[in-house]
Amino acid sequence: MNNRSRAGIDPALLRGLTRARRSPLGLPGLTRRRTLQAGGAAAAALALSACGVGGQQRDPAADANFWEGKERTGNLRWANWPLYMDSERTQIQQFTEATGIEVEYKEDVQEAASFFGQIQPKLANEDDLGYDLIVLPNGFELAKLIELGYLIQLDHTQLPNFAEYAGEIYKNSTFDPGNRYTVPYASGITGIAYNPEFIDREITSIQDLWDPAFEGKVGMFSDPQEIANFGLLATGVTPADSTSADWEAAADKLREQRDSGIVRAYYDQDFIQPLTNGDLWITMAWSGDIYQQNSEEGTNLKFVIPEEGATLWTDNLMIPYTTQAPVDAIELMNFLYEPEIATGLAEYISYIPPVPYAQEVMLEWAEAEGDNERGDALREMAESPLVFPTEENYQNLHNFVVLPTEEQDGFSSLFQAVTQS
Amino acid sequence: MRNRKLTPYVLVLPAWTWLALFFVVPIGGMLSLSLTTGNVITGFQQTFEVGNYADAIGTYWEQILRSLLYGGCATLVCIAIGYPMAYWIAFRGGAYKSTYLLLLLLPFFVSFVLRTISWRFFLSDNGVVLGAFKDLGLLPEGFAVLNTAPAVILGLAYNFLPFMVLPIYAVLERMDPHLVEAAHDLYSDRLRAFVHVILPVSLPGVFAGVLMTFIPTSADYVNASVLGGTHNTMIGNVIQTQYLVNNNYPIAASITFVLMGLLLIGIFSYARALGTERVMEVHTS
Numbered sequence: 215m216n217n218r219s220r221a222g223i224d225p226a227l228l229r230g231l232t233r234a235r236r237s238p239l240g241l242p243g244l245t246r247r248r249t250l251q252a253g254g255a256a257a258a259a260l261a262l263s264a265c266g267v268g269g270q271q272r273d274p275a276a277d278a279n280f281w282e283g284k285e286r287t288g289n290l291r292w293a294n295w296p297l298y299m300d301s302e303r304t305q306i307q308q309f310t311e312a313t314g315i316e317v318e319y320k321e322d323v324q325e326a327a328s329f330f331g332q333i334q335p336k337l338a339n340e341d342d343l344g345y346d347l348i349v350l351p352n353g354f355e356l357a358k359l360i361e362l363g364y365l366i367q368l369d370h371t372q373l374p375n376f377a378e379y380a381g382e383i384y385k386n387s388t389f390d391p392g393n394r395y396t397v398p399y400a401s402g403i404t405g406i407a408y409n410p411e412f413i414d415r416e417i418t419s420i421q422d423l424w425d426p427a428f429e430g431k432v433g434m435f436s437d438p439q440e441i442a443n444f445g446l447l448a449t450g451v452t453p454a455d456s457t458s459a460d461w462e463a464a465a466d467k468l469r470e471q472r473d474s475g476i477v478r479a480y481y482d483q484d485f486i487q488p489l490t491n492g493d494l495w496i497t498m499a500w501s502g503d504i505y506q507q508n509s510e511e512g513t514n515l516k517f518v519i520p521e522e523g524a525t526l527w528t529d530n531l532m533i534p535y536t537t538q539a540p541v542d543a544i545e546l547m548n549f550l551y552e553p554e555i556a557t558g559l560a561e562y563i564s565y566i567p568p569v570p571y572a573q574e575v576m577l578e579w580a581e582a583e584g585d586n587e588r589g590d591a592l593r594e595m596a597e598s599p600l601v602f603p604t605e606e607n608y609q610n611l612h613n614f615v616v617l618p619t620e621e622q623d624g625f626s627s628l629f630q631a632v633t634q635s
Numbered sequence: 636m637r638n639r640k641l642t643p644y645v646l647v648l649p650a651w652t653w654l655a656l657f658f659v660v661p662i663g664g665m666l667s668l669s670l671t672t673g674n675v676i677t678g679f680q681q682t683f684e685v686g687n688y689a690d691a692i693g694t695y696w697e698q699i700l701r702s703l704l705y706g707g708c709a710t711l712v713c714i715a716i717g718y719p720m721a722y723w724i725a726f727r728g729g730a731y732k733s734t735y736l737l738l739l740l741l742p743f744f745v746s747f748v749l750r751t752i753s754w755r756f757f758l759s760d761n762g763v764v765l766g767a768f769k770d771l772g773l774l775p776e777g778f779a780v781l782n783t784a785p786a787v788i789l790g791l792a793y794n795f796l797p798f799m800v801l802p803i804y805a806v807l808e809r810m811d812p813h814l815v816e817a818a819h820d821l822y823s824d825r826l827r828a829f830v831h832v833i834l835p836v837s838l839p840g841v842f843a844g845v846l847m848t849f850i851p852t853s854a855d856y857v858n859a860s861v862l863g864g865t866h867n868t869m870i871g872n873v874i875q876t877q878y879l880v881n882n883n884y885p886i887a888a889s890i891t892f893v894l895m896g897l898l899l900i901g902i903f904s905y906a907r908a909l910g911t912e913r914v915m916e917v918h919t920s
Binding site for chain 1: 674698755760761762777782863865868876878879882
């Protein structure tokens with residue numbers, strides 16, 4: 215409503231283009247989840263046309279004695295998301311130092327759906343993926359991988375750090391009960407972010423996303439599961455307990471929001487830029503992206519967990535059954551749960567580590583650093599509920615809808631009809 | 636003697652192999668895929684399910700029509716901007732013709748996606764353009780272009796402009812200037828000379844330009860996803876989602892063929908209406 219941000223070119227962009235990348239995420243627009251979709255799409259399309267389309271389900275019983283006699287190979291190939299580890303690959307260096315295992319780290323996961331499209335034909339053909347370890351969010355793709363029998367069941371005797379340090383909430387997920395196939399890499403909250411330059415009242419409720427006062431200035435996510443969660447919460451339904459009648463009602467509620475002109479557009483990951491320059495005033499948002507934006511660019515964006523609750527998502531480590539180095543992979547999984555390692559990782563990526571103890575370690579580090587810039591940043595991060603949610607925050611964080619694979623297509627179509635109008 | 640007869644076939648062999656491998660085979664595969672049923676879990680069975688096409692049209696007719704509409708509008712914008720541009724470079728460019736052409740192409744050394752994203756800054760509610768107009772009070776505060784249909788159409792037109800300018804330029808540049816002089820000798824004024832001499836000569840260029848802009852703009856998905864808002868989805872976005880997000884290959888493939896069919900029908904009726912052969916005669920006579 216005022217004109218403070220009416221600049222010709224976003225200053226953050228100029229800074230990002232001109233200065234050295236002192237800060238790992240200095241370049242706006244290159245947040246972890248940002249992808250050049252075209253690239254991923256092209257790769258997946260190629261994979262598709264090259265391999266045809268198979269759909270053989272594997273029998274996971276074949277893996278009953280999988281771990282017997284398996285040994286370390288000394289080489290591990292890991293596919294992760296871009297900017298999900300610092301450019302020095304500190305944690306990998308530490309891993310190689312500690313174990314002698316060399317890691318080939320590839321930032322090949324650009325988008326869960328297109329990555330799935332890329333690996334699925336290979337897995338169906340029992341071809342080596344080129345990865346021994348991959349990272350995917352708790353979504354329909356993960357459910358499909360599990361149902362297709364494409365993931366190795368983890369041997370928890372080899373994951374002592376996970377047993378000791380993982381937070382309780384990360385040991386009891388709804389998408390992989392008992393962590394049979396996955397352990398979390400990092401988590402984030404999908405909540406509401408707003409720009410106080412344009413909105414001068416408190417935002418407390420999901421209903422604020424339906425406020426006609428913000429007509430044309432509201433951003434929503436295009437991901438069917440993400441937007442479904444918010445539609446469900448807005449209609450007073452807990453996503454994990456929802457029925458198909460609830461989905462219909464949620465879709466109607468979202469359609470009403472769209473057709474009354476309140477929604478400006480549906481975003482996949484590029485909501486930060488419009489939120490800072492005033493094209494959006496309020497939007498669905500990921501906690502870590504807002505945290506990074508504020509700490510890197512000095513913006514004052516607000517992130518709230520609305521009273522109806524927000525959702526908690528988790529990116530997970532998993533081993534495809536075509537792996538060539540399962541022992542090395544599970545060793546790395548275990549290593550990432552060492553508190554010092556988890557803390558270092560969280561410091562860079564600003565997302566929630568699955569190791570709550572990292573908060574204490576971070577405060578110790580801040581103490582040791584004293585009053586310098588890093589010390590302050592560490593202290594601020596350790597105290598932030600966006601990186602270390604409190605018990606009370608967690609009470610208010612919902613899980614995603616978990617569906618059998620045969621219901622996923624209908625669910626996605628229902629909400630895609632809202633976002634792809 | 637024998638060898639000489641074979642030579643042209645040998646020469647054309649790489650082109651045919653290329654087409655067969657990378658056009659005919661994938662299209663055939665796609666056609667068979669469009670007639671399957673199933674999903675990723677169970678696999679896709681060849682059932683010759685023609686219903687996929689009915690589904691595709693029934694569900695997405697709105698996005699299909701919108702794509703043709705946006706593509707058509709973008710093509711018209713390209714003609715409106717591109718024709719005078721080509722005309723000016725060809726007839727008034729003088730010694731700097733190639734410089735102007737280079738300037739025209741310069742933005743296209745940057746990636747397509749980045750170019751489109753930069754339009755976001757340009758069209759932003761408080762950005763360079765709208766911000767200035769709003770400061771002067773010439774536009775209401777709530778006025779927006781980004782995330783609307785005009786933004787998508789402008790983005791499309793911008794991204795495909797050279798494909799309109801270059802063919803028109805090529806035709807005008809080769810045109811014999813004596814034709815215009817002759818028109819003036821016969822007492823035609825500049826407007827009549829343009830309408831009766833220059834325009835007919837340039838029509839094959841316009842025709843080629845329309846083909847090269849209308850087809851890709853109608854099938855584009857980047858502009859709609861980067862610059863569009865609600866109710867701006869184009870059919871390319873739907874195809875992308877069906878392939879890569881839903882893994883619903885049969886529907887994606889059948890939408891592709893519906894779009895291809897519509898474009899072919901459009902192009903052929905356009906070629907008919909314009910009577911390209913007659914236009915070519917004027918050009919060569």
